[in-house]
Amino acid sequence: MxxxxxxxxxxxxxxxxxxxxxxxxxxxxxxxxxxxxxxxxxxxxxxxxxxxxxxxxxxxxxxxxxxxxxxxxxxxxxxxxxxxxxxxxxxxxxxxxxxxNQIGFNPEDAKVTIASGDETFEFSFGDDYLFPDFKSLGMRDGRGSVVFGGDMKADTLAELEVDGAWVLSTTGKGVSGKSRRALEKRGAVGVLVLPAEDASKTVKEALGARAARFSSKRLSFSPSANRAGFPMLHLTESAAKSLPLDSLEGLEAGAKVDWAVHEKCAYGDLxxxxxxxxxxxxxxxxxxxxxxxxxxxxxxxxxxxxxxxxxxxxxxxxxxxxxxxxxxxxxxxxxxxxxxxxxxxxxxxxxxxxxxxxxxxxxxxxxxxxxxxxxxxxxxxxxxxxxxxxxxxxxxxxxxxxxxxxxxxxxxxxxxxxxxxxxxxxxxxxxxxxxxxxxxxxxxxxxxxxxxxxxxxxxxxxxxxxxxxxxxxxxxxxxxxxxxxxxxx
Ligand SMILES: [Zn+2]
Known part of the structure; x- marks a missing residue:
C-alpha cells in the first residue's frame, strides 16, 4: 500500500x-x-x-x-x-x-427420549449425548424403533431391516460415510452409539470440543434449513449407564431392541x-x-x-x-x-x-x-x-x-x-x-x-x-x- x-x-x-x-x-x-x-x-x-x-x-x-x-x-x-x-x-x-436470516444449531432445541417398557429416559444435548459431525445436524422431530447393529461392519449393516429404525451400535463407533448414505437410503432414522467400555477417551473428551462448535458456528443461510440430516448420536457414559442395558445381552445383529427413540433437533434462528x-x-x-x-x-x-x-x-x-x-x-x-x-x-x-x-x-x-x-x-x-x-x-x-x-x-x-x-x-x-x-x-x-x-x-x-x-x-x-x-x- x-x-x-x-x-x-x-x-x-x-x-x-x-x-x-x-x-x-x-x-x-x-x-x-x-x-x-x-x-x-x-x-x-x-x-x-x-x-x-x-x-x-x-x-x-x-x-x-x-x-x-x-x-x-x-x-x-x-x-x-x-x-x-x-x-x-x-x-x-x-x-x-x-x-x-442466519440459522444455526440450537442445543436447547435438541432432545432425545428413550422409552423402554414403562420407563422413559430423557437426554439433553451436551451432557447426555453428542454428535460427531455437522452431517448429524438437521431439522427433525421423529420417532423410531431400534435395531441392533451387531459388529456394525458394512456387510452386517447391509442385511439389516432398518426402515424407520435407529441402528444401535455397542462398539463405541458410528459408521463410515458410505454406510451412512446406504442406511439413510434404506430409510434408517440414524445411528445410536453407546460408548465402548475399553475406550481411551470419554465421549465428551472425544467429541465435546466439536459440539461447542456446532452451537457457536453459524452454519448456513436459510435455503438449506429444511435438511433433515442423518444423526449419529453418541450417548455419554453416564447416559448409557442409566439405560436398561441388560436387555441387550445375547442379541444378534438385526434383532429388534425393545426401545423407542424420540429425537428432536432444530436450527435456531440466530x-x-x-x-x-x-x-x-x-x-x-x-x-x-x-x-x-x-x-x-x-x-x-x-x-x-x-x-x-x-x-x-x-x-x-x-x-x-x-x-x-x-x-x-x-x-x-x-x-x-x-x-x-x-x-x-x-x-x-x-x-x-x-x-x-x-x-x-x-x-x-x-x-x-x-x-x-x-x-x-x-x-x-x-x-x-x-x-x-x-x-x-x-x-x-x-x-x-x-x-x-x-x-x-x-x-x-x-x-x-x-x-x-x-x-x-x-x-x-x-x-x-x-x-x-x-x-x-x-x-x-x-x-x-x-x-x-x-x-x-x-x-x-x-x-x-x-x-x-x-x-x-x-x-x-x-x-x-x-x-x-x-x-x-
Ligand atoms: Zn468460490
Whole structure:
C-alpha cells in the first residue's frame, strides 16, 4: 500500500513521471485515444499490490459475514471515492445493504427420549449425548424403533431391516460415510452409539470440543434449513449407564431392541444480519444513452477459515475479480465518461449460494432511474494457461446473446487465442442472477478451476498477474464496443 500511495495521489499510472498527453501532442507524437490511455493504466504490479492485501491472512478468508468482509468493502469504497465514482446505493451510499436470516444449531432445541417398557429416559444435548459431525445436524422431530447393529461392519449393516429404525451400535463407533448414505437410503432414522467400555477417551473428551462448535458456528443461510440430516448420536457414559442395558445381552445383529427413540433437533434462528454489496456509478456523457447502465460484477467474499484457524485466502476466488474490477475502475477514471453509464458492483455471499447478487437482482437499486442493459461478471481470472479463458453463455446455451461475441471479438487483441466454454459453470457465479431475475444479456469471463480451488493454497503468489491485466483490458475494450447507438443484443 505504501508503494502505491504516492503515484496514485499524483494521478499517474506509471512509476516515473511521463510527459502528459498535451505535452506529447506538442512534441508531435499522435495523441492517445481515451481507450489507449485507459488500457495503459492497467498494470500487473498494481493489481498484485491490491491482491496481496485483499487475499492476505489478516483478511481471514473474507467470509460472509465477517469483520474482514466489511474491511474489504470499505477498501473498495475508498478507491471508488478516490477515482470519482458516484455512490451506487441508496441515500448516497456506496454500500447496498441487504438482510438475511442466519440459522444455526440450537442445543436447547435438541432432545432425545428413550422409552423402554414403562420407563422413559430423557437426554439433553451436551451432557447426555453428542454428535460427531455437522452431517448429524438437521431439522427433525421423529420417532423410531431400534435395531441392533451387531459388529456394525458394512456387510452386517447391509442385511439389516432398518426402515424407520435407529441402528444401535455397542462398539463405541458410528459408521463410515458410505454406510451412512446406504442406511439413510434404506430409510434408517440414524445411528445410536453407546460408548465402548475399553475406550481411551470419554465421549465428551472425544467429541465435546466439536459440539461447542456446532452451537457457536453459524452454519448456513436459510435455503438449506429444511435438511433433515442423518444423526449419529453418541450417548455419554453416564447416559448409557442409566439405560436398561441388560436387555441387550445375547442379541444378534438385526434383532429388534425393545426401545423407542424420540429425537428432536432444530436450527435456531440466530437473527437477521446485514451484508453489503459495494456499488459505484461511472456516469455516462450522452444526453440519452447515459440513462442506460452496463453492470460489471465480481464477488468479493470467500469462504473464511477452518475452525482450526486455517485461512482460505481466496486469491483467485475471487480476489482476482475483486482487484481486477479496481483496475477497471482506474481505467474508467482515465477514460473519462463513456456515452453510457457503467456500474461496478462487488457482491457479497456469492460463496453461500450467489446470495448478494440474488438480493440485488430481486430488489435492484439504481440511482437516478438508470436502466440496466447487460451484465459482465468476472470470477477467478488469474490462473491457468495464459492464452485462454472461458466464457458463458456460448451459442449452445439458451441465454446466449451477442454480448459473448463482443468478448470474443476482443480476445485476440489481448493475446487470448483460445476461448473455451464455461456453460458448465453457468449456475456457479453471479451473472446467473442478472439473467434469471432481470432478464439481462450477460457474459461471464472465467479462467477455470485448478488444484487450489477452494483450498487454503489459493494464494496470491500463484496468480498470473499479466493474464489478469489482459482480462481487465478485454473488459474495458468490451465497454467501449458497447457504446454504439444500438448494441446488437
Ligand atoms: Zn468460490
Amino acid at each position: 505504501m508503494i502505491l500511495t504516492a503515484p496514485l495521489l499524483l494521478g499517474l499510472a506509471l512509476p516515473v513521471p511521463q510527459p502528459s498527453t498535451q505535452d506529447s501532442a506538442v512534441l508531435d507524437a499522435p495523441a492517445k485515444t481515451n481507450l489507449e490511455r485507459a488500457l495503459d493504466t492497467i498494470n500487473a504490479d498494481e493489481i498484485r499490490s491490491d491482491l496481496v492485501f485483499v487475499a492476505s491472512d489478516v483478511m481471514g478468508g473474507r467470509n460472509s459475514p465477517s469483520p474482514q468482509l466489511k474491511i474489504a468493502a470499505r477498501f473498495i469504497r475508498s478507491r471508488l471515492m478516490r477515482y470519482g465514482f458516484q455512490p451506487g446505493a441508496q441515500e448516497g451510499s456506496y454500500l447496498y445493504e441487504w438482510q438475511i 437473527g437477521e444480519i446485514t451484508l453489503e454489496n459495494v456499488a459505484g456509478i461511472w456516469p455516462g456523457s450522452d444526453p440519452e444513452l447515459k440513462n442506460e447502465v452496463i453492470i460489471l460484477s465480481a464477488h468479493y467474499d470467500h469462504v473464511g477459515e477452518r475452525p482450526d484457524g486455517t485461512i482460505f485466502n481466496g486469491a483467485d476466488d475471487n480476489g482476482s475479480g475483486t482487484c481486477g474490477m479496481l483496475a477497471i475502475a482506474e481505467a474508467l477514471k482515465e477514460y473519462g465518461p463513456m456515452r453510457r453509464s457503467v456500474m461496478l458492483m462487488w457482491v457479497s455471499a456469492e460463496e453461500k449460494g450467489l446470495l448478494g447478487s440474488e438480493a440485488w437482482t430481486k430488489n435492484p437499486y439504481l440511482p437516478g432511474g438508470l436502466k440496466p442493459i447487460c451484465n459482465i461478471n468476472i470470477d477467478m481470472i488469474g490462473r491457468n494457461a495464459s492464452d485462454e479463458f472461458l466464457i458463458t453463455p456460448t451459442k449452445k446455451h439458451p441465454a446466449y446473446s451477442a454480448l459473448t461475441q463482443v468478448a470474443e471479438a476482443n480476445a485476440e487483441s489481448e493475446g487470448f487465442t483460445k476461448i473455451k466454454s464455461a456453460d458448465a459453470y453457468w449456475a456457479r457465479s453471479d451473472h446467473a442472477n442478472f439473467e434469471q431475475h432481470m432478464g439481462l444479456p450477460v457474459a461471464f469471463l472465467f479462467c477455470d478451476v485448478h488444484e487450489d480451488y477452494h483450498q487454503p493454497s489459493d494464494t496470491p503468489d500463484k496468480i498470473d498477474y499479466d493474464k489478469m491485466r489482459r482480462i481487465c483490458r478485454l473488459v474495458v475494450r468490451m465497454l467501449e464496443d458497447l457504446q454504439v447507438d444500438k448494441p446488437k443484443f
